[in-house]
Amino acid sequence: MQNFRGTFINKNRDAWVEINLSNLEHNILAIKKFLKENCPQEPDLFAVVKADGYGHGSLMCAPILNACGVNYYGVASIDEGIELREHKVTQPILVLGASPLWAMENAIKYDIAVSVFNDEHIEMANQLHERLNKKLKVHIKIDTGMNRIGISKDDAKKFIQKILNSKSIELKGIFTHFADVENENLFKKQIQEFQEIVEPYKNYDIKIHCLNSPGMFLYPEFSYDMVRMGIIMWGLTPYSKENEKMPKVKPVMGLKARITNIHTLKKDDGISYGHTYIAKQDLKVATIPIGYADGIARSLSGKITAILNGKEIKQIGRITMDQIMFDVTNIDCSVGDIVVLLGEENKNDTIDTWAKKLDTINYELTCRLKMRLPRIYVR
Secondary structure (H helix, E strand, C coil), rough: CCCCEEECCCCCCCEEEEEEEEHHHHHHHHHHHHHHHHHCCCCCEEEECHHHCCCCCCCHHHHHHHHHHCCCCEEECCHHHHHHCCCCCCEEEEEECCCCCCHHHHHHHHHCCECCCCCCHHHHHHHHHHHHHEEEEEEEEEEECCCCCEEEEEHHHHHHHHHCCCCCCEEEEEEEECCCCCHHHHHHHHHHHHHHHHHHHCCCCCCCEECCCHHHHHHHHHCCEEEEEEEHCCCCCCCCCCCCCCCCCCCEEEEEEEEEEEECCCCCCCCCHHHHEECCCCCCCCCCCCCCHHHCHHHHCCCCCEECCEEEEEEECCCCCCCCEEEECCCCCCCCCCEEEEEECCCCCCCHHHHEEEEECHHHHHHHCCCCCEEEECC
């Protein structure tokens, strides 16, 4: 097994995030197989790598994505797109969010498409074309009910025609985003509105896309020209309930640390801030150098487990800024041994179970775990 380290990280720590590139490859190939077997026609693969690949490291993962046949990349800002371009990503890139008008010149310079949904975008494209003699590449964002950004359904057809008539704009796609695909009534309302809007343009040389990670497995018949792989690509569930249609994917992200201290906690003694945990008997305690400043929520205190030398251990006391303690009584271990907080070895605790304990979503947690932790890439 080869190890790869990122080039922009602090390596002098005994705690790290481990990114399994083999699992990433497995996931993409499983998704491709499902799409080939279930879609009216095999759609292009659009990899959503915003927020540094949901905390997984977009630059280090890009070669795997390229090799697996990813056709498009999605980012949250022009800056994220520029970073990909500067690291030799040549596939089309779309900024999924709203881009500031003053930054659109750089979108042209770096061949990045932006989402457009108002007349100010058209006016800026006209100004840039007059000055640079280059067209702005765009995807039109339709708001079908997410109510975040996008042109309304009532104004959509008129706006699309304006874009098609513009000599300053190159239309590359039309898309929307669903608020909740597990809510069948809401999904049907949104997809019906989208279908009515895009139907006249299905034979145009543009990419029509609407399905994200949860949508592609529930409604593959609406795959159109492209599907957007997000959280599923990283091996995490996009659903609140189990979905049997979803292919088996493997978590790409692990979280590990080495023991820095082992000591005895006497019966009736407390541990960590506030002594929220009191020992009922003498315990052997191991400390690892990771904490809430690294993205492990303090509210997980006393609620998580880890794996040490093949055995499950329980976290005790409050999680602190930089350190966490575990009960390792009756386990043969030494300073320097590896504790697996997240990873394939730990079947009981995953990013998904952490998210449920925190009443949040797995997306948030993978993004949190990037604050100051080194990343080690294995394949």
